[in-house]
């Protein structure tokens with residue numbers, strides 16, 4: 001197969017990226033990489049528009065899984081206040097507020113390994129009511145069975161978020177209670193049910209560049225690219241095993257965004273968790289490198305996110321329109 005040089009502008013969708021090709025993109029001079037990513041971005045998107053989603057934790061804490069980054073695992077003492085499933089009215093109230101502040105999508109997350117069938121009934125009601133407000137809906141509930149994906153599709157769910165988190169090689173260092181294949185299986189079921197896929201990962205967990213390459217390769221070589229690709233910078237939470245991870249070089253983070261944009265030209269690349277620890281200038285570089293979605297609102301699931309007023313001002317300074 002003819003593999004184009006890393007600095008040749010590629011605009012089509014591919015699903016056969018090799019680690020060498022992705023590594024060559026990562027190694028480009030920074031200006032070449034960002035310029036390449038920005039050119040690809042402009043072919044598929046308006047570069048001055050950023051999609052905004054708001055998150056709500058609908059069930060918080062006491063999760064049986066051992067994800068080393070997560071404040072919600074029952075195994076780590078993070079001082080988190082646990083909460084049972086929120087009542088429908090509370091969720092709808094929060095969704096209404098998110099819409100009023102300009103969000104177009106409302107993402108509801110639950111600290112489950114996998115929902116039981118009976119957990120799904122109240123969540124389906126939430127999807128229907130949030131959708132009725134004119135918002136796009138997204139859920140992240142853990143692993144799903146085929147029947148569950150079909151029920152969620154029938155309820156009108158627009159997106160399901162389920163992350164691969166890192167490369168297959170590094171994965172075992174971070175999570176032992178579910179396999180990489182379990183994640184791929186859930187993603188395949190979500191896809192088969194006709195729900196849009198939101199799938200990405202976390203960087204800054206002490207992984208090597210080879211693992212960032214491995215993660216992006218997994219995402220880009222899916223039969224269909226995820227419509228939405230959240231790139232999270234680890235939020236270090238006291239009490240979790242990853243609390244003392246070394247900071248990732250911000251330039252390497254921007255490179256990761258740029259490579260994601262080049263590999264998945266038609267996907268929304270979300271500058272996801274971790275913005276609270278980023279300067280405005282770093283976020284501007286991420287938008288230049290092709291990020292075109294963020295979480296908006298003071299809280300992610302359990303950790304802080306930049307204040308909406310600050311984001312509004314940043315968008316204004318950059319001439320970005322929230323969509």
Ligand code: SAM
Nearest residue numbers: 069070110111112140141142163232234235273
């Ligand atoms: N429990 C479900 C699951 O894990 O599939 C859904 C909720 S879980 C909190 C959603 C995603 O949030 C995780 O897959 C992970 O990528 C991200 N996440 C959790 N804690 C994080 C942290 N401290 N920093 C960055 N991302 C985090």
Ligand code: DTB
Nearest residue numbers: 109140230272273300301302303
């Ligand atoms: C995703 O990739 N990031 C969001 C969303 N999908 C569900 C979650 C980030 C969670 C950050 C840690 C917390 O607030 O608990």
Ligand code: SF4
Nearest residue numbers: 063065067070073111
């Ligand atoms: Fe549980 Fe999800 Fe946190 Fe893992 S990331 S511990 S599955 S809530």
